Amino acid sequence: MSYFSLALTLIFVVIPLLLSKTLQLGLERDTIVATIRSIIQLLLVGYVLKFVFDSESLLFIFLMVALMIGAATQNARKKGKTIKGITWKIAITLIFIEVLTQSILLGFKIVPPTAQYIISISGMMIGNAMVLAILFLNRFAAEVTSHRDETELILSLGGTPKQAIRRQLLDAMKASMIPTIESQKTIGLVQLPGMMSGQIIAGADPVQAVQFQLLIIFLLLTTASVTSIMLGFLSYPSLFNERMQLLKGNLK
Amino acid sequence: MLLHQESAIHFQQVNYFIDEIHILKNITGSFPKGKITTIVGPSGAGKTTLLKLCNGLISPQSGTIFIHNKLVTDYEPIKLRRQIGIALQSAPMVEGSVFENLALPLELRGEKLLESDAVHYLEDVGLDPQFLHQNAADLSGGQRQKVSIARTLINRPEILLLDEITSALDHTSLREIEELIVKINRIYGVTIVWITHNLTQALTIGEFTWVLHKGEVIETGESNLLKSPATDFVKRFVQGEAE
Ligand SMILES: Nc1ncnc2c1ncn2[C@@H]1O[C@H](COP(=O)(O)OP(=O)(O)O)[C@@H](O)[C@H]1O
Ligand SMILES: [Mg+2]
Numbered sequence: 001m002s003y004f005s006l007a008l009t010l011i012f013v014v015i016p017l018l019l020s021k022t023l024q025l026g027l028e029r030d031t032i033v034a035t036i037r038s039i040i041q042l043l044l045v046g047y048v049l050k051f052v053f054d055s056e057s058l059l060f061i062f063l064m065v066a067l068m069i070g071a072a073t074q075n076a077r078k079k080g081k082t083i084k085g086i087t088w089k090i091a092i093t094l095i096f097i098e099v100l101t102q103s104i105l106l107g108f109k110i111v112p113p114t115a116q117y118i119i120s121i122s123g124m125m126i127g128n129a130m131v132l133a134i135l136f137l138n139r140f141a142a143e144v145t146s147h148r149d150e151t152e153l154i155l156s157l158g159g160t161p162k163q164a165i166r167r168q169l170l171d172a173m174k175a176s177m178i179p180t181i182e183s184q185k186t187i188g189l190v191q192l193p194g195m196m197s198g199q200i201i202a203g204a205d206p207v208q209a210v211q212f213q214l215l216i217i218f219l220l221l222t223t224a225s226v227t228s229i230m231l232g233f234l235s236y237p238s239l240f241n242e243r244m245q246l247l248k249g250n251l252k
Numbered sequence: 253m254l255l256h257q258e259s260a261i262h263f264q265q266v267n268y269f270i271d272e273i274h275i276l277k278n279i280t281g282s283f284p285k286g287k288i289t290t291i292v293g294p295s296g297a298g299k300t301t302l303l304k305l306c307n308g309l310i311s312p313q314s315g316t317i318f319i320h321n322k323l324v325t326d327y328e329p330i331k332l333r334r335q336i337g338i339a340l341q342s343a344p345m346v347e348g349s350v351f352e353n354l355a356l357p358l359e360l361r362g363e364k365l366l367e368s369d370a371v372h373y374l375e376d377v378g379l380d381p382q383f384l385h386q387n388a389a390d391l392s393g394g395q396r397q398k399v400s401i402a403r404t405l406i407n408r409p410e411i412l413l414l415d416e417i418t419s420a421l422d423h424t425s426l427r428e429i430e431e432l433i434v435k436i437n438r439i440y441g442v443t444i445v446w447i448t449h450n451l452t453q454a455l456t457i458g459e460f461t462w463v464l465h466k467g468e469v470i471e472t473g474e475s476n477l478l479k480s481p482a483t484d485f486v487k488r489f490v491q492g493e494a495e
Contacts, residue, residue: 167346244308
């Protein structure tokens with residue numbers, strides 16, 4: 001695509017701007033900010049990626065992945081502020097998923113060990129894990145708050161914190177995983193996945209693009225379940241103190 | 253006179269705060285062992301909070317609590333809570349049937365409840381065994397209170413804390429529950445601490461009573477104090493409740 005045609009794509013920014021102005025939706029400022037940010041961020045990423053790919057240096061790949069994990073952690077931690085040590089709990093979860101999936105992918109030689117593959121796959125996975133972490137933390141907070149009575153009841157009968165929070169924990173894990181599983185049921189029918197479309201447009205063989213997409217969606221199933229479950233088991237103990245009392249105000 | 257009794261639970265200068273709010277103020281006193289003590293007082297007085305302190309659901313910011321002459325903090329929380337049963341004010345149910353709710357205390361320690369035992373417990377609290385496999389969420393307020401009492405009894409506690417457990421019961425059920433609790437006290441020597449809004453109940457069932465107001469103990473002693481209150485507050489409270 002030439003820079004001229006890229007510039008022409010701004011037509012698609014002008015349309016919502018005009019609509020917002022005519023209907024007085026007041027979204028002009030946000031639209032412009034979003035446009036400028038996406039241009040700068042993506043161009044920056046493009047150049048950084050080009051640099052990393054060209055260098056083929058392991059150190060840069062490592063730094064790139066670390067950066068992605070750091071940014072994702074920073075984003076997700078806001079949802080679990082009241083949980084003690086949530087930043088580390090999210091970071092450890094993301095690192096574990098990254099190591100687990102890359103070991104399988106590279107260990108079984110499913111993908112070649114190049115910067116292109118490692119960074120692209122890590123990016124999709126970490127981004128997904130971040131969304132899962134936010135979904136889980138939101139849902140867990142809601143479950144804990146709305147079932148405080150039951151938690152207190154189980155504690156009062158001599159149950160452990162784990163027994164007292166088990167149902168809320170499992171419900172939140174399950175609820176946060178469902179969208180990932182559901183969206184995969186209709187994939188390809190209702191919508192072509194963005195990554196696959198991109199590959200096809202860039203000239204890849206559609207069947208090969210599908211194969212790669214399959215790899216990604218299977219990977220995302222693991223990502224979704226491991227994120228929710230690991231983050232769940234890491235975070236629930238912080239809701240209680242050493243006297244096995246449910247702390248007030250946490251996760252509200 | 254309370255001093256001559258052996259105490260099941262003893263408070264010494266206990267203070268409890270939620271954030272900056274002083275909920276319980278310098279509570280000192282005892283619940284005598286093997287007796288029935290009632291706690292009365294307007295809502296918001298701190299009655300529920302006092303009971304939750306006793307079985308370790310919460311801990312005071314200052315002061316000490318002794319259970320059978322041993323510091324509450326020296327007990328392992330799970331053992332303490334099995335030894336001191338509490339029937340919570342809201343009679344919460346876990347998801348599932350009445351049977352699953354009754355079996356909960358045993359399930360928590362990896363044991364099973366026999367269906368025949370469950371039926372006995374239901375009969376004890378005056379609930380028809382046909383309710384056993386009904387969804388607990390479909391019970392009425394009064395039926396929930398009965399299941400809640402039965403469930404608390406399954407751990408066979410040495411001290412029984414009851415938080416307004418008859419507030420949703422009709423007159424006949426109320427009598428049945430009162431008789432059951434008195435029987436548990438007489439036969440098994442279980443210490444009872446019973447929060448109630450029903451002053452007749454406090455007078456007839458309880459040997460001792462505490463009057464609580466705004467986080468403070470206003471009067472304690474034999475339940476007869478409710479007939480001839482020493483303080484203006486209790487006088488007005490008794491009149492108000494009698495109306
Ligand atoms: N979890 C809580 N958060 C904030 N305030 C509370 C909480 N629990 C109790 N309180 C306050 O503590 C006071 C005593 O409550 P409680 O012990 O339930 O009184 P009672 O059982 O006598 O009605 C009340 O003013 C109540 O609003
Ligand atoms: Mg209360």
